Amino acid sequence: MKGHNNxxxxxxxxxxPVPRDLAVFTGNANPRLAETICGHLGISLGxxxxxRFPEGEINIQIQDNIRGKDLFIIQPTCSPTNxxxxxxxxxxxxxxxxxxxxxxxxxxxxxxxxxDRKVRPRVPISAKLVANLIVSAGADRLLTMDLHSGQIxxxxxxxxxxxxxxxxxxxxLNRHGVRNAVVVSPDVGGIKMARAYSKMLDxxxxxxxxxxxxxxxxxxxxxxxxxxxKNVVMVDDLISTGGSMAEAAHALKEEGxxxxxxxxxxxxLAGNAVEKIMNSEIERLIVSDxxxxxxRKRCSKIEVISVAPLLGDVIRRIHQHKSVxxxxxxxxxxx
Numbered sequence: 001m002k003g004h005n006n007x008x009x010x011x012x013x014x015x016x017p018v019p020r021d022l023a024v025f026t027g028n029a030n031p032r033l034a035e036t037i038c039g040h041l042g043i044s045l046g047x048x049x050x051x052r053f054p055e056g057e058i059n060i061q062i063q064d065n066i067r068g069k070d071l072f073i074i075q076p077t078c079s080p081t082n083x084x085x086x087x088x089x090x091x092x093x094x095x096x097x098x099x100x101x102x103x104x105x106x107x108x109x110x111x112x113x114x115x116d117r118k119v120r121p122r123v124p125i126s127a128k129l130v131a132n133l134i135v136s137a138g139a140d141r142l143l144t145m146d147l148h149s150g151q152i153x154x155x156x157x158x159x160x161x162x163x164x165x166x167x168x169x170x171x172x173l174n175r176h177g178v179r180n181a182v183v184v185s186p187d188v189g190g191i192k193m194a195r196a197y198s199k200m201l202d203x204x205x206x207x208x209x210x211x212x213x214x215x216x217x218x219x220x221x222x223x224x225x226x227x228x229x230k231n232v233v234m235v236d237d238l239i240s241t242g243g244s245m246a247e248a249a250h251a252l253k254e255e256g257x258x259x260x261x262x263x264x265x266x267x268x269l270a271g272n273a274v275e276k277i278m279n280s281e282i283e284r285l286i287v288s289d290x291x292x293x294x295x296r297k298r299c300s301k302i303e304v305i306s307v308a309p310l311l312g313d314v315i316r317r318i319h320q321h322k323s324v325x326x327x328x329x330x331x332x333x334x335x
Contacts, residue, residue: 021068021069021070022041022043022069022070022072022315022316022319023043023046023064023066023069023070023071023072023100024037024038024041024043024045024046024071024072024073024074024315025045025046025048025062025071025072025073025074025091025095026045026048026050026073026074026075027048027050027073027075027084027087027088027091028050028083028084028087029075029076029077029078029084029087029088029292030074030075030076030078030108030289030290030291030292031045032289032292033074033076033108033289033290033292033306033307033308033311034074036289036306036308037074037308037311037312037315039308040308040309040312040313041312041315041316046062046063046064046066047062047063047064048060048061048062048063048064048091049061049062049063050087050091058083058086058087058090060087060090060091060094061094062091062094062095062098066095066098066099066100067098067099067100068099068100068101069100069101070100070101070102070104070319071095071100071101071102071103071104072104072106072143072315072318072319073088073091073092073095073103073104073105073106074106074108074311075087075088075091075105075106075107076107076108076109076110076111076290076291077107077109077110077111077112077130078109078111078266078268078290078291078292079268079270081111081112084111085111085130085133088105088107088134088137089133089134089137090137092105092134092137092138092139093137093138095138096137096138102140102141103138103139103140103141104139104140104141104142104143104315104318105134105139105141105142105143106143106144106311106315107134107142107143107144108144108145108266108288108290108291108307108311109145109238109266109268109290109291110127110130110144110147110148110152111130112126112127112129112130113127113147113148113149113152114127114148114149115127116128116148116149116151116152116155117149117151127149127152127155128155131152131155131156132155134156135156135157135158139158140158140159141158141159141160141161141318142156142158142159142160142161143160143161143163143311143314143315143318144160144161144162144163145162145163145164145165145265145290145307145311146163146164146165146193146237146265146266146290147162147237148237148238150162161314161318161324163310163311163314163324163327163328164196164328165265165288165290165305165307165310166193166196166197166200167310167327167328168288168305168306168307168309168310169197169263169265169286169288169305170197170200170201172286172305173201173233173261173263173286174201178201178231178233178261179231180229180230180231180258181201181203181230181231181232181233182203182204182205182206182225182226182227182230182231182232182233182257183195183197183198183201183203183204183205183206183232183233183234183235184205184206184207184208184225184227184232184233184234184235184248184252185205185206185207185208185234185235185236186208186210186234186235186236186244186245186248187207187208187210187236187244188207188209190235190236190237191205191207193235193236193237194207194235197233197235197263201233203233204225204226205225206223206224206225206226206227206232207223207224207225208222208223208224208248208251208252209222209223209224210244210247210248223251223252223255227252227255227256227257228255228256228257229256229258230257230258231257231258231259231260231261232252232257232258232259232260232261233261233263234248234249234252234260234261234262234263234282235262235263235264236262236263236264236265237264237265237266238264238265238266238267238268239262239264239266239267239268239269239273239277239285239287240268240269240270240273241270241271241272241273241276242269242272242273242274242276242277242280243276245262245264245276245277245280245282246276246277246279246280246281246282249262249280249281249282250280250281252281253281259283260281260282260283261282261283261284261286262277262282262284262285262286263286263287264285264286264287265287265288265290266287266288266290266291267285267287267288267290267291267293267302267304268291269293269297273297274297274298274299274302277299277301277302278299278301282301283301284301284303285301285302285303286303286305287302287303287304287305288304288305288306288307289304289305289306289307289308290307313327314327
């Protein structure tokens with residue numbers, strides 16, 4: 001019929017234009033990481049008021065004009081988890097109401113990730129709830145790093161870029177020449193990550209078989225694989241109380257391991273974790289700056305590797321509508 005408009009065809013052929021400008025903002029969770037990322041990108045960190053009202057409510061005001069901009073909000077939901085999560089949600093809402101063209105929540109450390117399924121009756125799936133909150137607040141996509149569980153990507157109904165820090169850690173390990181090594185996964189769930197490190201470092205793989213007695217306590221049962229006379233690189237996505245890592249290191253020493261290096265992406269370091277690490281057989285704990293480490297928790301064993309260049313490269317590619325996966329073709333730990 002003449003003059004008939006095919007709306008479906010118009011929608012199919014409509015291509016969203018590339019956003020005009022790139023802008024990066026942050027809350028109080030890890031401003032140093034955000035500033036370093038902006039330095040890598042060659043831009044200034046956006047100005048935003050992220051404070052508190054006298055009664056404790058969070059006070060947000062974006063102070064730059066962001067109308068039509070491609071906005072990235074960098075905010076790991078680390079401790080204090082609920083405050084940092086609420087800051088992220090309010091920043092997203094403020095950006096949406098200020099007419100940002102696209103809003104990407106950059107969450108290097110995704111809090112509540114360990115609550116990704118029902119392990120007991122009558123418990124929430126908190127990781128899913130957090131995903132719902134981020135989407136409802138107005139985020140158009142999520143950029144996160146080394147999720148505790150890959151299935152969390154499926155909790156989002158928006159695009160998710162899940163990246164891995166293995167490139168940054170691998171460069172550091174290769175630069176310092178770890179010889180006669182074996183990569184160890186501290187539990188069965190971390191085999192995929194450990195296998196990627198094993199392949200990258202061209203060394204064998206071993207696994208710690210442990211039993212979880214409670215949410216905070218585990219017991220090492222067996223070491224699967226040979227570690228005798230070898231330098232161990234023990235890899236994991238996060239370290240919380242440090243008890244499991246310290247116990248695993250003790251078991252590895254009893255099996256004849258030499259130097260033990262722990263490579264952990266997210267340094268949660270709850271409670272007396274630092275004290276446990278200092279008193280353990282772990283000689284070095286290499287972590288990323290996805291979570292800021294307070295001065296009171298820094299010690300001689302902890303080395304911090306910055307993932308700001310990695311995140312900066314990914315942000316640039318997202319902004320330019322380029323492939324992100326090509327950055328990790330050699331290091332990917334998931335198919």
